[in-house]
Amino acid sequence: MNIYAHRGNSGFFPENTMYAFKKSLDLGIYGIEIDVQKTKDGILVVHHDETLGRMFDGKGSIKKSTFEQLRELNLKDEELKNKADCKIPTLEEVLEFIKDTDLTLNIEIKNNKVRYKNIEKDILDIVKQYEMEDKVVISSFNYKSLKRISKLNSKVKTAYLVGPLTFKRRNLKKILKICKDCKCTYIHPSCDVVNKEFVAEAHKRGLLVQVYTVNSVTIMKKLIKLKVDGVFTNYPKIINTLVNG
Ligand code: G3P
Numbered sequence: 464m465n466i467y468a469h470r471g472n473s474g475f476f477p478e479n480t481m482y483a484f485k486k487s488l489d490l491g492i493y494g495i496e497i498d499v500q501k502t503k504d505g506i507l508v509v510h511h512d513e514t515l516g517r518m519f520d521g522k523g524s525i526k527k528s529t530f531e532q533l534r535e536l537n538l539k540d541e542e543l544k545n546k547a548d549c550k551i552p553t554l555e556e557v558l559e560f561i562k563d564t565d566l567t568l569n570i571e572i573k574n575n576k577v578r579y580k581n582i583e584k585d586i587l588d589i590v591k592q593y594e595m596e597d598k599v600v601i602s603s604f605n606y607k608s609l610k611r612i613s614k615l616n617s618k619v620k621t622a623y624l625v626g627p628l629t630f631k632r633r634n635l636k637k638i639l640k641i642c643k644d645c646k647c648t649y650i651h652p653s654c655d656v657v658n659k660e661f662v663a664e665a666h667k668r669g670l671l672v673q674v675y676t677v678n679s680v681t682i683m684k685k686l687i688k689l690k691v692d693g694v695f696t697n698y699p700k701i702i703n704t705l706v707n708g
């Protein structure tokens with residue numbers, strides 16, 4: 464079972480920071496999940512929210528900020544705000560860190576609420592430059608982004624993210640058809656939508672099922688019984704111990 468540290472080891476450390484990624488290194492887990500967006504001046508950065516303010520002492524959006532402006536920001540957390548590894552990282556910094564580890568990197572493209580032109584090509588170019596095409600999985604809630612990825616580079620594995628909203632709008636058959644059309648290797652459902660039928664139908668079509676975001680031991684035990692292929696968790700140490708002892 465593949466265990467990913469969701470947004471890094473984010474239950475205990477500030478999400479999507481190099482600090483949290485480095486704290487995921489010795490856990491014996493499969494990988495790390497990050498969220499990627501693009502700044503006004505075209506730099507790929509790692510941050511979950513499209514707007515600033517929840518974690519960092521800034522205002523406005525990622526899309527309308529320059530990289531220099533983002534890099535000046537500090538975490539709101541008083542204890543951590545002056546730590547060097549607690550700035551908004553670039554995708555390049557994360558690739559540089561991951562490349563010499565055994566970890567797989569799940570790059571989630573945040574291209575659903577706010578659109579970033581050519582973000583797929585920009586990500587693929589940098590992944591290729593680092594010779595990490597076989598070390599990454601690219602996921603998105605936006606299936607058009609996944610289609611673009613598969614057209615641009617057939618080597619990189621992709622995953623369709625399915626949250627409660629997608630599941631409400633489209634039935635399982637349609638969702639699985641999208642995965643086929645986008646040539647996905649994985650389907651990444653929310654733990655709120657996955658069930659026995661979901662896993663069985665996905666497996667029947669050769670898709671691997673990796674579930675987000677699993678932060679409860681009870682849910683994890685249920686997912687082990689369902690024989691899912693992986694999970695994303697904010698508590699990778701606890702979940703990994705439960706799964707692998
Ligand atoms: O990639 C799984 C998960 O991260 C998707 O949701 O909102 O946490 O990025 P979110």
Ligand code: MG
Pocket residue numbers: 496497498571
């Ligand atoms: Mg994510």
